[in-house]
Amino acid sequence: xxxxxxxxxxxxxxxxRQMNHYSLSYIYRGGFSIxxxxxxxxLAETNMANFSESSSTKKKVYFIMLESLQNITRHQxxxxxxxxxxxxxxxxQRLENDYYITSGNTIENKNIDSLKSKLSKVNxxxxxxxxxxxxxxxxxxxxxxxxxxxxxxxxxxxxxGNKLSYDFKEINNEISNFYFQxxxxxxxxxTASQDINTDRLTWIEGLEALILEKNLNLIYxxxxxxxxxxxxxxxxxxxxxxxxxxxxxxKIFNIIVELSQNIYKHADEPDTEKEGKSGIxxxxxxxxxxxxxxxxLILTKRVESLSASLDKVNKANFEELDNLFDKTIMEDxxxxxxxxxxxxxxxxxxxxxxxVYNFSQIDADYSFFEIQVKISEKK
Amino acid sequence: MMEALNIKATSDTPEIILDAISGTFEISQxxxxxxxxxxxxxSIEWIKNxxxxxxxxxxxxxxxEYFNTSSSKQIFKILLLLEELSKKNEVIxxxxxxxxxSDMLSSGERYSKLLQFKFDMVEI
Numbered sequence: 001x002x003x004x005x006x007x008x009x010x011x012x013x014x015x016x017r018q019m020n021h022y023s024l025s026y027i028y029r030g031g032f033s034i035x036x037x038x039x040x041x042x043l044a045e046t047n048m049a050n051f052s053e054s055s056s057t058k059k060k061v062y063f064i065m066l067e068s069l070q071n072i073t074r075h076q077x078x079x080x081x082x083x084x085x086x087x088x089x090x091x092x093q094r095l096e097n098d099y100y101i102t103s104g105n106t107i108e109n110k111n112i113d114s115l116k117s118k119l120s121k122v123n124x125x126x127x128x129x130x131x132x133x134x135x136x137x138x139x140x141x142x143x144x145x146x147x148x149x150x151x152x153x154x155x156x157x158x159x160x161g162n163k164l165s166y167d168f169k170e171i172n173n174e175i176s177n178f179y180f181q182x183x184x185x186x187x188x189x190x191t192a193s194q195d196i197n198t199d200r201l202t203w204i205e206g207l208e209a210l211i212l213e214k215n216l217n218l219i220y221x222x223x224x225x226x227x228x229x230x231x232x233x234x235x236x237x238x239x240x241x242x243x244x245x246x247x248x249x250x251k252i253f254n255i256i257v258e259l260s261q262n263i264y265k266h267a268d269e270p271d272t273e274k275e276g277k278s279g280i281x282x283x284x285x286x287x288x289x290x291x292x293x294x295x296x297l298i299l300t301k302r303v304e305s306l307s308a309s310l311d312k313v314n315k316a317n318f319e320e321l322d323n324l325f326d327k328t329i330m331e332d333x334x335x336x337x338x339x340x341x342x343x344x345x346x347x348x349x350x351x352x353x354x355x356v357y358n359f360s361q362i363d364a365d366y367s368f369f370e371i372q373v374k375i376s377e378k379k
Numbered sequence: 380m381m382e383a384l385n386i387k388a389t390s391d392t393p394e395i396i397l398d399a400i401s402g403t404f405e406i407s408q409x410x411x412x413x414x415x416x417x418x419x420x421x422s423i424e425w426i427k428n429x430x431x432x433x434x435x436x437x438x439x440x441x442x443x444e445y446f447n448t449s450s451s452k453q454i455f456k457i458l459l460l461l462e463e464l465s466k467k468n469e470v471i472x473x474x475x476x477x478x479x480x481s482d483m484l485s486s487g488e489r490y491s492k493l494l495q496f497k498f499d500m501v502e503i
Contacts, residue, residue, distance in 0.1 A: 226413040246479040250482060330493070342452070
């Protein structure tokens with residue numbers, strides 16, 4: 001393994017460690033279509049149902065996500081899209097019973113001041129004054145051409161009961177990145193946070209820089225179950241991979257299935273109360289080459305045998321791999337066997353690449369196991 | 380005549396129609412269940428029973444979009460039963476694949492080679 005790869009792996013493990021205390025993180029960076037926005041909303045609905053959230057939390061999160069996503073789709077205009085490092089991004093995270101919803105998009109510098117004044121106005125008001133301000137703004141009906149009058153901001157602040165966190169980062173003398181975060185507190189939270197805490201926003205800004213550097217489009221950290229797999233597939237399908245290249249999109253789909261099912265069938269989860277297995281999945285693309293990465297925990301004592309099975313697949317040429325596949329498919333299942341034992345063989349055959357893997361020992365019992373698969377568009 | 384087996388498709392499991400009366404034997408759409416062995420057990424059982432008093436000719440259509448590796452083993456089991464049946468009665472296996480999906484084509488060719496049974500490869 002060359003040093004470049006090693007560097008990549010530690011970055012995934014680092015990220016996993018930083019995100020591990022969240023029960024859900026979904027991060028997407030790229031172009032946003034209405035279809036993708038709807039899929040993100042339905043992914044959140046599925047996850048909230050799994051966490052058995054109260055209907056009040058569900059409604060608030062849904063509303064704020066919808067507004068944030070609409071802000072992104074409305075404001076990703078041609079001018080800002082031309083800049084290659086300025087596509088939009090969206091993050092939803094669940095920490096304990098609170099949700100953090102963050103969006104990022106570029107805006108023209110000339111519009112910053114008016115947006116800033118709206119934001120600081122909203123933050124300066126208490127609950128009652130916000131209600132008044134809402135009515136006032138509504139009656140003024142001062143609509144911008146993009147259809148926003150700051151009403152969205154007021155409504156988001158009212159629904160969440162928390163202050164808005166935001167930041168601007170200049171890209172060049174015409175455009176800047178606008179970061180915006182709202183927290184939806186758990187219903188039993190004693191008091192809404194009246195102070196503006198920007199720590200989490202700063203962390204996400206750093207994360208975006210990393211995502212850009214590593215050419216990632218998607219990070220999904222969740223307890224892996226069949227349900228979470230289905231929702232991630234509905235999102236990636238149609239949104240990831242060259243539309244003209246059906247074979248590639250099917251390969252990506254298949255490999256996501258195999259990697260995710262590997263996690264929930266074979267990962268070793270210390271928290272036995274959990275329904276799924278904690279893990280992380282990432283997707284990235286650069287010049288028509290797609291990279292799929294997953295990470296999960298396994299018992300350190302399994303590292304050796306897992307390495308051996310991966311090495312066996314990696315060392316085999318494609319003819320040997322074919323024979324290995326045939327031999328394995330004809331074998332009878334062993335008692336308690338959870339898969340067909342064909343996953344790694346299939347991944348290498350479909351991707352036409354070796355499976356890069358790495359283990360990072362966490363403690364005597366557990367290690368972090370990463371797999372990375374690259375698939376290229378047909379030339 | 381045996382009662383037909385009709386399984387509706389879900390987001391991760393295929394539609395399966397096994398109907399001796401109408402002569403429809405078909406598995407279609409996507410297949411990546413959590414528990415492939417459990418999912419396919421009723422179909423495998425049905426085919427085993429059907430093979431005791433089969434139609435004079437059985438035309439089985441595989442129209443899958445995707446299947447995972449744990450399903451590939453169960454599909455192989457179904458194909459083995461069909462190959463066995465073909466020793467006494469006529470069996471036609473049609474393997475449908477999208478013309479751009481070379482992986483689905485390869486899977487069909489692999490099964491055909493393993494069973495030494497010629498499939499009717501149908502490009503769609």
